[in-house]
Amino acid sequence: MTEFGKSLGMVETTIPGLLIADLPVHGDSRGWFKENWQREKMLAAGLPDFGPVQNNISFNDEIGTTRGIHAEPWDKWVSVATGRIFGAWVDLREGPSFGTVFTAELDPSRAIFVPRGVGNSYQTLEADTAYVYLVNDHWSPDAEYSFLNLADETSAIDWPIPLAEVEISAKDLAHPRLADVTPIPPRKTLIVGANGQLGRAMRGLLGESAEFEYAGRAELDLADPSFVGSRRWRDYATIINAAAYTAVDLAETPEGRADAWAANATGVAALAKIAAQNGITLVHVSSDYVFDGTKPGEYTEEDGIRPLGVYGQTKAAGDAIVSTVPRHYIIRTSWVIGEGKNFVQTMASLAERGIDPKVVDDQTGRLTFTSDIAAGVRHLLENDAAYGVYNLTGSGAPMTWAELAKHVFSATGHDPARVTGVSTEEYFSAATAPVAPRPANSVLALDKITAAGFAPSPMLDSLAAYLG
Incomplete structure (x- = not known):
């Protein structure tokens, strides 16, 4: 009864x-x-x-x-x-x-x-x-x-x-x-942009198993709307969006502007819709370029965004879209270094070849190694951290690009005095193609992700290990 x-x-x-x-x-x-x-x-x-x-x-x-x-x-x-x-x-x-x-x-x-x-x-x-x-x-x-x-x-x-x-x-x-009985497998994690710097780091950390699916651009192109119907999305628990259009200068051209908006905003909007409709957690990697770099101190997760150029505008749009997904993590990072062509490899190559570079000394920030981003993403997911925006960069005292170049020269056994600091204006003075505006201050506060239990690695230790 x-x-x-x-x-x-x-x-x-x-x-x-x-x-x-x-x-x-x-x-x-x-x-x-x-x-x-x-x-x-x-x-x-x-x-x-x-x-x-x-x-x-x-x-x-x-x-x-x-x-x-x-x-x-x-x-x-x-x-x-x-x-x-x-x-x-x-x-x-x-x-x-x-x-x-x-x-x-x-x-x-x-x-x-x-x-x-x-x-x-x-x-x-x-x-x-x-x-x-x-x-x-x-x-x-x-x-x-x-x-x-x-x-x-x-x-x-x-x-x-x-x-x-x-x-x-x-x-x-x-x-x-x-x-x-054939057991029901867990819902999968899809890593989009699996062949990029961060995607490769995620694969190296998470490994190969049926729980993780890696999709490069050939398997899932955010700029191609057909990807929406490419999968049975209810089989996924998490999407990690490690894909993005990152050619910041090319984004200032008509063709680049269209490509940047297609990948960083329109494609992200489709991902966000999929996540919201299917109860999926969406992890989205953002950028310091959503800020204009005029703040005197570190940027927090609560600071208003004011992007300067097209790339930053598309990333800001992507952030706003992802923030509407009930289960989301937006990871803001800066000066990313991973497997493939990057600033550190370029400086090391110049040092070895006897070339004395001029490097910008009026932009300040911290390097972020993709291994740290991958570890931070896994930490947030495994510990059911509160959804929202998290800054994630290397830790330690902020530096200019020129100061970091000197560290690369020293770490590879070369004289750091060979690096000459110049202003951003002087560095690009001879450019004939469009140049994207850069934020002068790219320093992101790390208090929130530290409070969530993740300790970002000191960037100079990561730099030494990377070059070692």
Whole structure:
């Protein structure tokens, strides 16, 4: 019999993420009423914000009607509209809890949240029983499902009504035993821009496994709108956007301007839409170029953006778009150094070839090595850090480009006095092509990411290791 007057509450079960809920049911001689799913109240009580997109109803004529055990690649909220059911849930996800069993009775005052990959089955205990489930994905023939036999000896479910006496479909009777079940894999992480400096660093840190998918420009080009339909996006938990148009000077030309906006804004907008619609965490790498460089001190995450050139404007637009995604991290960084052509390699090459360079000495910032960015991104994701904007650069005293060039010369055994400091204006005075304006101050405050538990590496230590 339905219990009236319960307080709303969620309780963890023996299966991770499987939550039993008590629902307030208000009744009298006329019948009863309940809020079957109320987002604001249920989030406060501990229900995940799972974003349902479909509502299904299962009606069962007879006592003992038994369905399952099915594991789907989506979350579901199961509640009873009328009648009473016995539920059995078996964890069919990859991992240490695989095979764990939980059983309970559900009536209109008791519901359950079933996370993706947990097998669920139901046996009706009263005639004319109807139960309702909200799911956060649409059925698809391309989705990965898993099934378990209702009579599996390892799970040893104690059915209230013996399976030999109940109505079961032939298909459910033919499902495999636990030893032969194909586990549901975790949702994947997609790294976009996998062949760039940061993408290669992410691959080196995360490694090769089915959990991580790496897409270079050939596999996913942000400037090509067709990428939106290229995947079943509900299979992804996280997208790390390591792709960007970064030719800051070329972006000042008509062709470059179009390419920069296509990759850094339009493409990012499509990624953001995908993430928002599918409950995906979007990690987006931004730039010090969103600032004009006129602030006397370090830029914090709360400072207003005022980009100077086209590249900075497109990155600022991308930041604004990504900030609308419910689950997002915007990583602002500066002076990135990784595998491939970069400032440090150029200076080291000039030193070895006996060329004495003129290097800008009126722009100040910190180097950021891609290994640090990759480690910082992983830290935020693994520790469920608060969503939002984080500055991430190397740590230590800020320097000018010229000072850093001198460090490169010294570290490679050359005389740092061979480096001559010049102003930005003088450095570009002979340029015949458009030159993007640079922020004079690119120093980003690191307090927020440090408070989140990540310690950026001292940039001079990273520089020595990089050259070593």
